[in-house]
Amino acid sequence: MTQWRDPAPGEHEAGDRTWEIVRRAYDERVRVPHKRDWRPVVAIVVGVAVLAAAFSPPGLAVFGSLRDAVRGAKNAKPALASLPAVGRLLTESRAGVWVVQADGSKRLLRGYRDAAWSPHGKYVAAVRGSELRAFEPNGAVHWSLGRTARISGPRWSFDGFRIAYFSGATLRVVNGDGTGDRLLTRDVRPGPSAWQPGRHTLAYVNRAGNIQMANVDKRDRTSTVRTSAAPKQLAWAPDGRRFIAVQDHAVEVFWQRGPRIGGLDRGAATVEAASIAPDGKHFAFVETKHGRSSLRLTGLLGGPTSPIFSGAGAFANVLWSPDGRWLLLDWQSADQWLFLRTPVKKLRAVSNIRANFGADPTLAGWCCP
C-alpha cells in the first residue's frame, strides 16, 4: 500500500508556512529555567506552620497572615494616589465613568457607561441613556447620537475616524465626528468587537459564533474565521497582524484573516479576560479555577505560560500600561487593584476600590502616554 508514503495535498507548502511560524514562536518564547521541585519542602513547611498555629501564640500569627492573603495584598494603599506609569485610566461603576489622571486626580462623568478611549486619549465615547456621546475627558460633549434600541460597546478605529457600536442586536458604524451613522450588519452577537490597527476593518462575532472581519468602508470585503467556541473578547496585536479571541476556557491566537496559529486550552479554568502587551509579543490573561484566580503571561506565538500572581477569589480584568511596563490587575473579590511591574519586580496595591469609585467598579482602559 504505497500510498501511505505519498505526500498529502498541500503538504510541502503548508510545511514551509508552518516552519516560519514555528521558528518565530521559538524566537519569541519565554524561556523557563529548569526548576527544582520544591513542593515536598513547601508541604513540610506548611505542616509545621499549622502545628505551630495550633499550639503557640507566634503560630497564630501565621494564620493571621494567611487570612490577609485571602483578603488581598498586604500594605495596600487605601486610595489611588497616582498611577505608576504614564497615561490615564478609564473605569466604570454604577455611578458613571471615571477618568483617572496619572497624578491620581479623577473626574466622575455621572450617568455614563460603556466607555472607550479614542486612539490618542483626547476623547471618550460612552453611552448615556439612549445616546452615544463623544466628549472630552473634562466632560465637554462634542456630539451625541440617539437610538431607540439599547446602545452598547462603542469602539474607536485606530485613526479615530470610525466608531463601531451595538444598537440592540445590530452592529452600526458612525464617523468619528458623529456623521454618517449606518447599519453594518444584523448577523452579529452583541458583545466583543475590535478594530484592526491600521485599517478600517472590524472583527466581531457573528450569530454562528465565528469571527467575522468586515472592512466598514468596502462592504464586499468580509471574511470569516472559524472558532471552536464563541469568543467573549477580541483583541488585536498592535501591528495588526494577529489577534486573540478569549473564550470561556481558552484563548485562541489567529493571523489577521485566520488560520488559528496557536492558543491556550485552559481546561477547567475559566478565562476571564486577556490583554496583549504593547510590544505585541506577549499577552496576559486572568483565569479562575476552584475559587482561586491567577494572572499569567505567555507568548503570542507560543512559549511557556508563566504565572505572575495568584490569589483567592475572583480576578475580573487585566490591562497593560501604555508603556508596557506595568500590569493592572482588578482583584474584584478583594476590592483591590494591583499594579505589577513586569518582569515582576514590584507590586503596588490599592484597596477600597468600591469606596473610591462606587459599586461594581470595572476597568475600561489605560490609555496613551
Added chain:
Amino acid sequence: MAGSPRDERAWVRGAQNGSVSDLESLFRHHWPRAYRAAYLVVHDSAAAEDIAQEAFLAAVRSLDRFDRRRPFGPWLHRIVVNRAIDWSRARTLRREAGEAGIENVAAAAAPDSPHARSLAEALAELSPEHRAVIVLRHLLDYTPGEIADLTGLPRGTVNSRLRRGLDHLAMRLGEEVQ
C-alpha cells in the same frame, strides 16, 4: 536526514539549548507524517495544516520542559491525532446543527494526489476514531499496543477498529491490507 532516535535526542537537546538548525531538523523530520496523519483523519488540507501547526507550536511551548529521554514522535502524534479527531467530531456536529458558512472555511482539498483520489476517499467512509487508529498503525507504524497507550483505548478496541477499518479499505481499494 537520518532521523534515528539518537539524532532526535540530539535535535531536542540542541533546540533546548537555542539551536534553530536543530529545531528545524526536528521539524522537517516530523512535519510530513504529522501533516499526513492529520489530513487522513480530517480530509481538509487547511484543517490539517492548523492541526499539525498547533502540535508543533505546543511542542515549542513545552520545549524547555521536555524530557529528552522520551521519544518526541509519539508525543507529537498523540496531539495531532487527538486534535484531528476532535476537529472531525466538531465538524460533524456543526453539520448536524446546520450551521451556515462552514464551507467558507473548510475548503475541500483539490484531488491532486493519490491520497485524495483513493486512500483518503476510502478512509473518509470510516468514523474519525477508526481513521485515527488506521493512520497510527499504517502511516505512523505504531504497534496495536503502542496505539492503545497513545489513545488511551483498550487493546481489544484498537484491534477491532483496525480489523474493521482494514477490511473496509481492502474492499474499497481492491487489495489485501495487512
